Amino acid sequence: MRTLTMKFGGASVGTTTALTQVLSIVLQEHERWDHLLLVVSALDGVTDALIEAAQLAHLSNRRGYRRIVATLRTRHLSLVEQLPLGTSERNALQADIDRLLFDMLDVCQTMADTPGGSSIPAMFDKIIGVGERLAARIVAALLRQNNLRGVAIDATDLIVTDKVFGNASPDMALTRQRITQNLLPMLTRSIIPVVTGFIGATPEGQPTTLGRGGSDYTASILAVSANADEVWMWADVDGMMTADPQEVPEARTIPLLSYDEVAELAYFGARILHARMIGPLREHHIPLWIKNVFKPRETGTLIQDVNLDGAQTLKAVTSISGLGLGAPYSGPLTHISAMIDEAMFSATGSHADVMISAQSSARSLVSFIIPTSAGPEAVRATRTALEKRLQAEVSDTLWTIQFVTIVTTIGANLDELTGLIAGIFQALGGIRILGIAQGPSRCSLSVIIDPKDTERALFQIHDMLINND
Ligand code: ASP
Ligand code: MG
Numbered sequence: 001m002r003t004l005t006m007k008f009g010g011a012s013v014g015t016t017t018a019l020t021q022v023l024s025i026v027l028q029e030h031e032r033w034d035h036l037l038l039v040v041s042a043l044d045g046v047t048d049a050l051i052e053a054a055q056l057a058h059l060s061n062r063r064g065y066r067r068i069v070a071t072l073r074t075r076h077l078s079l080v081e082q083l084p085l086g087t088s089e090r091n092a093l094q095a096d097i098d099r100l101l102f103d104m105l106d107v108c109q110t111m112a113d114t115p116g117g118s119s120i121p122a123m124f125d126k127i128i129g130v131g132e133r134l135a136a137r138i139v140a141a142l143l144r145q146n147n148l149r150g151v152a153i154d155a156t157d158l159i160v161t162d163k164v165f166g167n168a169s170p171d172m173a174l175t176r177q178r179i180t181q182n183l184l185p186m187l188t189r190s191i192i193p194v195v196t197g198f199i200g201a202t203p204e205g206q207p208t209t210l211g212r213g214g215s216d217y218t219a220s221i222l223a224v225s226a227n228a229d230e231v232w233m234w235a236d237v238d239g240m241m242t243a244d245p246q247e248v249p250e251a252r253t254i255p256l257l258s259y260d261e262v263a264e265l266a267y268f269g270a271r272i273l274h275a276r277m278i279g280p281l282r283e284h285h286i287p288l289w290i291k292n293v294f295k296p297r298e299t300g301t302l303i304q305d306v307n308l309d310g311a312q313t314l315k316a317v318t319s320i321s322g323l324g325l326g327a328p329y330s331g332p333l334t335h336i337s338a339m340i341d342e343a344m345f346s347a348t349g350s351h352a353d354v355m356i357s358a359q360s361s362a363r364s365l366v367s368f369i370i371p372t373s374a375g376p377e378a379v380r381a382t383r384t385a386l387e388k389r390l391q392a393e394v395s396d397t398l399w400t401i402q403f404v405t406i407v408t409t410i411g412a413n414l415d416e417l418t419g420l421i422a423g424i425f426q427a428l429g430g431i432r433i434l435g436i437a438q439g440p441s442r443c444s445l446s447v448i449i450d451p452k453d454t455e456r457a458l459f460q461i462h463d464m465l466i467n468n469d
Contacts, residue, residue: 003035003187003228007197007219010044011236012293013135016082018236021293023142025234026192028296030148035187037226038150038194040139041215042131043079046072047198050104054127057108060115065108073101076134083138085145093141097134104130121165121349125199125209129156132196132215140194149191158183159200159221161208166349168200168208170221172280175200179225187226195222211350212373216274220288224280231286234293235272239301240265242316247455248462254315255299258306261315261410262288264444267354268408269320271372278303306412314411314420314465319454321379323386324367324404324434330359333366336399339389340368347381348374356406356437356448365435367448369406379403404434405454408446409461415442423468427460 006029012018030036042050049068056064076097080090104127111123136152143150158178161168186193197215200208210217216233223231240262243251257265259282266273272290281288281303291300325336341352348370355368370379383401390399409424411417415438424445425433435448449457 001034004033005037005219005223005228005231007039007233009235010041012234013040014043025296036192039197039219040135041197042135046131050128054124057111060112069105089141096137100133125165126207129199129207132198136194136196150194151191153193153195155196155199156201156207161200163202167211176225213274216277220277220280223286224284232289238292239290243462248458254301257303260441261443262303264410265316269318316410317461319405319407320369322367322369322404322406324402325399326365327399329364343385343389344382347385348378350374358435403451404448405451406446406448407457408444410444412443414445423464427464431457
């Protein structure tokens with residue numbers, strides 16, 4: 001029995017044109033696989049709008065969040081209006097949309113009434129997960145209309161997580177149990193579950209979310225727990241690219257990557273994948289494809305166990321924003337690391353992850369990335385939070401903070417290919433390098449530079465990468 005998990009991103013469920021593509025892909029793969037398991041994101045832009053609504057509710061701005069909810073209602077209802085659905089399917093769907101948004105409005109109301117409430121993060125997650133619940137119902141109805149047994153499933157009943165609202169992690173043992181009990185029997189009855197991405201719930205049933213872009217992670221959690229054979233992620237780009245095409249127009253699709261390479265890529269700024277989704281797939285050797293929903297015949301990118309012995313190519317270059325802390329001091333950095341973590345958590349809800357540090361006889365530099373998933377304001381917010389803490393706590397050492405960019409080049413066996421490393425540094429000619437880290441994953445090299453040099457660094461390294469091919 002072969003099972004395929006497919007995840008459809010926000011751009012592939014946001015319009016009737018895209019939904020028509022989704023339908024034809026599902027119809028086709030339904031013929032080829034024994035079981036299909038689908039995961040959907042919210043319509044594109046919806047999660048951003050929900051976050052804004054939650055923030056306005058928190059500020060007791062009733063008019064503000066009501067306006068957003070009204071706009072969301074119109075958008076979903078008019079999408080349903082345009083879909084080729086029968087009357088009863090359409091009426092039921094419209095009623096569902098109204099009920100979900102009405103309940104969500106209720107949560108906003110409670111939040112607006114109790115601005116200082118301690119359960120704010122929990123209420124946020126209740127509000128911002130509604131986008132996926134709406135989208136799953138729309139896709140399931142469309143499948144049923146086309147004689148497929150689509151059923152919308154809320155992942156709150158399947159994915160059991162910890163209580164880290166906004167960035168929860170799954171309890172894989174409990175999740176597997178629930179999936180075996182509740183989801184696998186559906187597959188045997190030829191049902192196509194359409195599961196909400198992004199959301200889960202604590203063991204007590206409180207809704208949580210898995211971090212921005214979390215639907216990817218949902219797909220990998222489900223695939224592992226349901227013993228799926230492959231995961232296909234449908235996006236509105238051709239696959240993983242050699243660079244962000246918005247920054248480097250010459251960027252190309254990468255046909256094949258190892259799990260390690262793609263994990264570094266996702267971590268260091270490629271926005272297509274949720275960084276935490278790779279681990280479970282690597283552990284269970286489940287191949288992952290990334291494909292363009294508007295060009296389903298093109299191959300896209302394949303990620304799987306690859307024998308990289310002797311491989312000599314650079315695959316991609318990424319950039320990500322970060323903060324660098326410098327001080328005329330050399331010695332243990334434990335205290336400063338803890339402070340960075342606290343500041344980042346208070347400002348963004350994410351913990352500080354990998355930090356790149358370098359010390360000389362009399363100076364230190366600590367640099368850390370701000371994940372793109374933390375949102376566009378996160379870099380500034382973290383800097384402010386850090387400045388406050390530094391002033392309050394470490395008055396005797398003059399730590400200074402600066403914005404930095406971390407530019408990472410990815411390719412297998414980079415640590416052995418000294419010629420390529422020399423090439424990267426040559427490509428960076430003329431750009432001041434503030435720090436360097438060669439990844440222990442053996443497939444990445446990061447340089448810390450001033451943000452003003454980002455474009456030049458990306459172009460120059462990408463040029464070299466393309467010409468080396
Ligand atoms: N809708 C959620 C977000 O925008 C999750 C996802 O799209 O993967 O972050
Ligand atoms: Mg995404």
